[in-house]
Amino acid sequence: MLQHQQKFTMAFLGLVVLLLLTFASPTSSCTEKEQSSLLDFLAQLSPGSDSSLKMSWVHGADCCTWEGVTCRDDNMVMGVSLASKGLTGSISPSLGNLTGLMNLNLSHNSLHGNLPIELVLHNSIVILDVSFNHLAGPLKELQPLNPNLPLQVLNISSNFFTGQFPSTIWSAMKNLIALNASNNSFTGQIPASICISSPSFSVLDLCYNKFCGNIPPELGNCTTLRLLKAGHNDLSGALPHELFSATSLEHLSFPNNGLQGVFDGSQVVKLNNLMVLDLGSNGISGKIPNSIGQLRKLEELHLDNNLMYGEMPSTLDNCSNLRYINLRNNSFAGDLSKVNFTLLDLRIADFSLNYFTGRIPESIYSCSNLIALRLAYNNFHGQLSSRIGNLRFLSFLSLTNNSLSNVINVIQVLKSCKNLNTLIMGSNFNGETIPQNEGIDGFESLRVLTIDACPLVGKIPLWLSNLTKLEMLDLSNNHLTGQIPSWINNLQLLFYLDISNNSLAGDIPIALMNMPMIQSKRNAARLDPKFLELPVYWTPTRQYRMLNAFPILLYLGNNRFTGSIPPEIGQLKMLNALNFSSNNLSGEIPWQISNLKSLQLLDLSNNQLTGELPSALSDLHFLSIFNVSNNELEGPIPTGAQFDTFLNSSYGGNPNLCGFVLSHCISASRHETSTSREHRLHLAVIFGLVFGGLAALALLACFLIAKLVYDDHTENLVLLQRR
Template identity: 60%
Template sequence: MIRFSTAFHGVALVLLLFLASPTRSCTEQESNSLLQFLAGLSQDGGLNMSWRNGTDCCTWKGISCSTDRTVTDVFLASRNLQGIISPFLGNLMGLLRLNLSYNSLFGELPMELVSSRSIIILDVSFNRLNKDLQDLPSLSSAQPLKVLNISSNLFTGHFPSTTWETMKSLSVLNISNNSFMGQIPSVLCASMPSLTMLDLSYNQFSGNIPPGLGNCSVITHLNAGNNNLTGALPDILFNVSMLEHLSLPNNQLEGSLSGISKFTNLVTLDLGSNRFKGNIPDSIGEMKKLGEIHLDHNMMSGELPSTLSNCRELITMDLKNNNFSGELSKVNFSNLPNLKTLDLVWNNFSGTIPESIYACSNLVALRLSANRLQGQLSESIGNLKSLSFLSLVENSLTNITTTFQILKRCRNLTTLLIGLNFMHEAMPEDDRIDGFENLQVLAINDCSLSGKIPLWLSKLKNLEMLFLYNNQLTGSTPNWISNLNYLFYIDISNNSLTGEIPTALMDMPMLKTNMVAPKVFELPIYTTQSLQYRMPNAFPKVMNLGNNNFTGLIPKEIGQLKALLSLNLSFNKLSGQISQSICNLTNLQVLDLSSNNLNGTIPDALNDLHFLSRFNVSNNDLEGSFQLQASLARFQTPALKAIENCVVSCL
């Protein structure tokens, strides 16, 4: 009896599930609306294999339905779709979420989708949609739309204003990376009281920040960077107490930051590349949640307030390229245990590097270049076990040998830039210098150092870029240099090196191939204040031996270095003919053989170096037509800028 009862209940359960399961498919109107969208595509990413007339559209790729077989979701992101967006999608009366992002759709955005009575999330970002957005007339009932993302398209014209009057539910609006122009509509927040995230960045908006943005009482993220905004921050904006992320970089905003401390919930403050003046107010210490502060490339001045020490959550402090002055010891950095990035390049800080910085045990990137700091580096810097990027260029530091003995404790260093210091000292030759196995970029340029290229450099097996130019080094170039298998940028120009150009330089593996690992610097390396490089493989492959005392012939093996973009052998004492093998360097953009003792004929095959943009063989005893130089392309590439500007300094 028990066995029968159990079996009965099992059959009943199966029958109940069968009767409860949906038996109908999506409606003909929904199916036709989706097929109309498919018909507007010139490339459908294989959807036609699934989207077939007469089949249940709830089973089609990218389509989800509710239990009553109403289409609720169309998710077709990253499907390689090309074509237009059909307005017939607006006929999907139960559609809640439409995602067409990361495709190649073009044309206009049908306003039937924006004004839909069902859609709550609409994402068409990263396409090629263009034309102006049309203003919708004021509608009687509120729209349900909560998230609208039209970023990274080709929209132009003025951003509509009346469209948003009925968008009472909109909480996220992202229109970044388009070409909208004119003023930011002042009605945005009044029309959308639920707005929590607003991204207007990377457009062409102009004029002042409208005071109406101060009515966004619940907004947490406000981004309007990379526009043409002017004027001061409106006072009412400081009343938006819930704001957590304020990003307005790369505009023309001005004024002071006296009211900034009212943003007590702010986590990210980015006002970089504007025209703000004055000092950082003492009240900044009230911003207890502040994790990132970017005030770089402004006109701010004064000493750093000691109250910065109260912002204990700080992870990033970027104050570069201002007029800040005074001693850094005003700030107790030991109170900032989470600090990972400190960038103060191009200011007027004086005194010594404060000991409290070395208490920031999580520090990964430290740049204090182009200030007026002096003295010796403290042994305490060895406490920064996570330090990977260190730039101290253009200060008045002393005792380079001790500096290297101390820095070897920072075993995670990958980038070390210390040029324009240690003037007229001797290059460290102590073979006990080690601990730099992870170093990838080393710059000890413009120091007028005496001595030779030291043997301890041979231990830097991961070195990719070496800058030793503008010193007083003597002797020959060591043969072990070819064992640095990753070295692709070598500049030892403006020294007093002698002997023949070693064939070891012709065996450098990375100058024979275009392969460079795609890594990212912890901080961008600047060659000028407006030119920066974020990845090593953005730098050209360079061999600069100019302004030395090299003698003998140009090695014929030089033709092996087919990845070279720049070769500079100028101002030496080289003799003989221009090696025909140089004509094999088909990637060359810069070739400078000037001011040597070369003779013979300029090889005609140099005309086949189609990328050559800088060519100089003057002050030699050469023969041949100068028509070669006249036929050269005259253009400025990023690689050329890197070559030219690094001779000044890399910061």
């Protein structure tokens, strides 16, 4: 969708800029008035702005030679282009004094304050682009003096504008072609008069705002409108029938709103130029009609997260240009093999979270350019066809939560997909044995592998050690046995390992403490930064488009591990989540865990750990989930920082732990038991007798010594007196 928007906008920008540059002359010299206006603009910028601009814009020099400035033959400034120059400060209204200015581009900077209305209502500006700044406040509602403003392209996207969109301005925008106000905080209703005032209006992008109310029927008057985007707002109601009179529309996009009503195929097919239709994440109901096949130019169809139902129309195959189809999370049903997928341009298909039945349609393997296929959470059964090896560009495959069988066959046929980097196929293969064949090769590009909740039996197979690009491995909720293999640290890019809820045993190996990606942030540069073809859903509400956005975790919980927690655990400094719960671990909690400064979750509950909680754990300032319950810990609970927020349940089942969060410890500290008091009383008496006796003896000795000294001294005095 972004490509279409960029294509439309760049076409207009390119045409106008070309016309502007045709009249530009590098030998002209601007007037003193225009030089002064530009210097006023420069003066409004903050000292931290691009120094090269201040070196170029020098008083007395020809401003037509200044950086970013172009002039016409008549010495008038016609263009100021300062995109991505690191500009800070505010935009001076003095730019409005440039009476020949046609192109003003200040995008991708850090400018703040208001957008001077003098620029929007300028008598010569054709292109105004202030996108990707920090501009704020409402757009002023003023009646233009010029009833026929020349502005053709206005881009104010990705700022912090608020308030309702002004309506009186548009009455004078008779030449407006493209308006992009996306990614702001505009409120109120979508302005209805834009198309009436601007007969050539073609591009309207209002997505990521706070627009509310119904979609204006007047938008149907936009006979030249090619792109209409208003996704991620608070729009409601149904799509007005009048909208489908805008038959030039190529891109219609209203995702993530509150739209309702029935998907009316008889209206939609009027848009026979439509290339992108995106109505995802609304409350739209109904079926996909057979007439959908009449949209021969359709490239993208997004109907995900709605209330739609019924079978897939067989006519979908007539949309021969279809590249992207997303029907995720609806109530579509029936046998998908009724559709003859001979869509040679199909790149991405998501049919997940529906009620499709039968076998995975063989015809889908004819879509030779398919990159991503998600069939998860349906009722598909049977085996995977060997024809899937024909999909040589396939990089993303999700089959989870179906009733597929023969996991050995799946592994064998998929190893032919040399570009496969994400393979998600848990909750299938009920009770089968995980393939142990050491000779399994392929999967050279695999970055994600999940075979969870099947529940498979067997050991962690050796062939996994060949997946040298693997970053995420999930084998949780199976019946795997044996030990964690010593080769685990050969997976040098692995940062996400979940083998919880199995029957694995033995000690936690030191090899697990030597995982390069979990040890140092420097290693993160080795990860592939590319976006995934489809988002990966970690939870139903949390999705990721990049793997390096996932938490770095080590989940070993609910197994049969024994021995102590290796102190080398302190080497895994990048960990976000550590779960060793519900095992048979013993010994003390190593203080080295306090080295894991990025830790947000630490669960050591339901083991046989002893000793005190290391006081250094209070240095884990990001820790939000902490559980050491049901162990044999003793002594004081660390205090301060996060440890003042954890509940009693974090420590339950450790009768010898004490701290202010544990009420029984508070009671014990304030009201000692009679046994404890009696014990301490006996100790006090004994110490009192011993130390009291020693003190008495000391006092008596001092008395005797003093008396002897006194008597001796007295005797001497008597003798002296007698002499």
